[in-house]
Amino acid sequence: MSYTVRDYTPADEPWWLRCRVLSFLSTAYFDDVDRAKPAIEPPGLELIAVDDHGTVVGITDTIIEGELATIDTGAVHPDLQHRGLGRRLLEQTRERARAAGAVTLNAWTRDDPDTLAWYRAMGFTESDHYLHVHANYRADPHEPGRTIIEPRPDLRPVMAFLHASLADEEQLRDQFARVHVCRRFAMPI
Numbered sequence: 001m002s003y004t005v006r007d008y009t010p011a012d013e014p015w016w017l018r019c020r021v022l023s024f025l026s027t028a029y030f031d032d033v034d035r036a037k038p039a040i041e042p043p044g045l046e047l048i049a050v051d052d053h054g055t056v057v058g059i060t061d062t063i064i065e066g067e068l069a070t071i072d073t074g075a076v077h078p079d080l081q082h083r084g085l086g087r088r089l090l091e092q093t094r095e096r097a098r099a100a101g102a103v104t105l106n107a108w109t110r111d112d113p114d115t116l117a118w119y120r121a122m123g124f125t126e127s128d129h130y131l132h133v134h135a136n137y138r139a140d141p142h143e144p145g146r147t148i149i150e151p152r153p154d155l156r157p158v159m160a161f162l163h164a165s166l167a168d169e170e171q172l173r174d175q176f177a178r179v180h181v182c183r184r185f186a187m188p189i
Helices: 010-024 085-099 113-121 166-175
Strands: 004-007 045-050 056-065 068-076 104-109 125-136 159-164 178-188
Touching (some): 004 085, 045 085, 056 085, 113 178
Antiparallel strands (some): 045 056, 056 068, 125 178
16 A cells, blocks of 8 residues: 655545544543644644545644744554654655744654654654643542642532643652653754
């Protein structure tokens, strides 16, 4: 089977959503589910890899703001990973972002070993870090309440997603079951 990288069109949305959900299921982003594809405003890029049947098997959405391009979503269908599709999407992203005036390509990701290894292998360097903290009553009924400064008797928190300083990592890991290090990767384009 051969694969083609091309621009996303609105008709691709159902396959885009399926590809993203399936590729995220085995990662720390397993619950980052969208019911509609987020819009990427021009001059941003929306690239997809499709198979011979037109099925979306890889995606890269990139926001471009002046000289900075940031990958918003990058994913390859789990059945087709480790076959060079991510690299092909990245090459097209770099080429087109450069043509749009960007000089740096950013990507923020959580602490999934395969994803971190891929970014490093592609030539990205890691720099900034912060924490993603998930407070969920299913992990511990008291977790969401720990995030509230002033409780309200008419509201019962059940989930919260928070950003925190890396300096607080040890304390937060003691209080919450799900804490991820979010990392910035960057490369010149």
